Amino acid sequence: xxxxxxxxxxxFINPLDPECFKANQMIIEFAQERxxxxxxxxxxxxxxxKSLRQLHYAYLKKMQRDDNQIFNADFIASLAVxxxxxxxxxxxxxxxMTLQSRLFxxxxxxxxxxxxxxxQQVNLDLTMFQEDLYSNLAKKAYTRxxxxxxxxxxxxxxxxxxxxxxxxxxxxxxxxxxxKETLHQVCGDTFxxxxxQQFNQHPFFQIL
Numbered sequence: 001x002x003x004x005x006x007x008x009x010x011x012f013i014n015p016l017d018p019e020c021f022k023a024n025q026m027i028i029e030f031a032q033e034r035x036x037x038x039x040x041x042x043x044x045x046x047x048x049x050k051s052l053r054q055l056h057y058a059y060l061k062k063m064q065r066d067d068n069q070i071f072n073a074d075f076i077a078s079l080a081v082x083x084x085x086x087x088x089x090x091x092x093x094x095x096x097m098t099l100q101s102r103l104f105x106x107x108x109x110x111x112x113x114x115x116x117x118x119x120q121q122v123n124l125d126l127t128m129f130q131e132d133l134y135s136n137l138a139k140k141a142y143t144r145x146x147x148x149x150x151x152x153x154x155x156x157x158x159x160x161x162x163x164x165x166x167x168x169x170x171x172x173x174x175x176x177x178x179x180k181e182t183l184h185q186v187c188g189d190t191f192x193x194x195x196x197q198q199f200n201q202h203p204f205f206q207i208l
Contacts (some may be wrong), residue, residue: 005036010161015077021100023158082141083132094122094161
């Protein structure tokens with residue numbers, strides 16, 4: 001039996017950030033172009049104060065919300081992703097991408113009504129989703145994501161942590177200016193062969 005190589009990606013994102021939506025689309029396209037099996041895990045991460053201000057200006061200004069209210073919107077969106085994922089990882093990804101598409105391509109405003117509409121749009125079990133949305137299970141899953149972000153020292157979104165499971169126990173953390181070309185370049189070499197010069201060319205790379 002021949003075992004394919006496997007790439008594992010942890011993608012730390014803010015569901016309400018348009019740059020994260022672009023990164024999510026790019027990473028899904030990257031996975032489709034690889035011959036290896038690619039396992040993607042989207043990890044919701046809390047906003048920095050800088051991100052809060054940017055998000056307020058760009059997308060929530062018309063709702064007249066302060067930073068605490070915006071943080072609450074991010075929290076609710078993250079819980080919604082967790083609740084959708086309880087019905088399957090694929091369903092969770094569909095929910096996330098559809099929610100972001102409604103926000104950043106169709107121009108809808110974020111609200112709990114929109115969350116329910118998206119849940120219906122991706123054919124979630126609506127009763128189960130509503131029960132799970134503010135459940136302790138969803139909150140615990142959200143907390144685990146925050147702990148994982150802290151453990152991996154995630155300071156901005158989007159950030160990608162890439163493992164080549166058959167290469168070594170090392171991982172590469174990449175933030176800012178993520179691109180398919182960069183991901184393909186990293187996967188073209190074993191991590192041990194990546195040179196200092198290559199890291200100097202990408203100052204937002206870090207070996208974990």
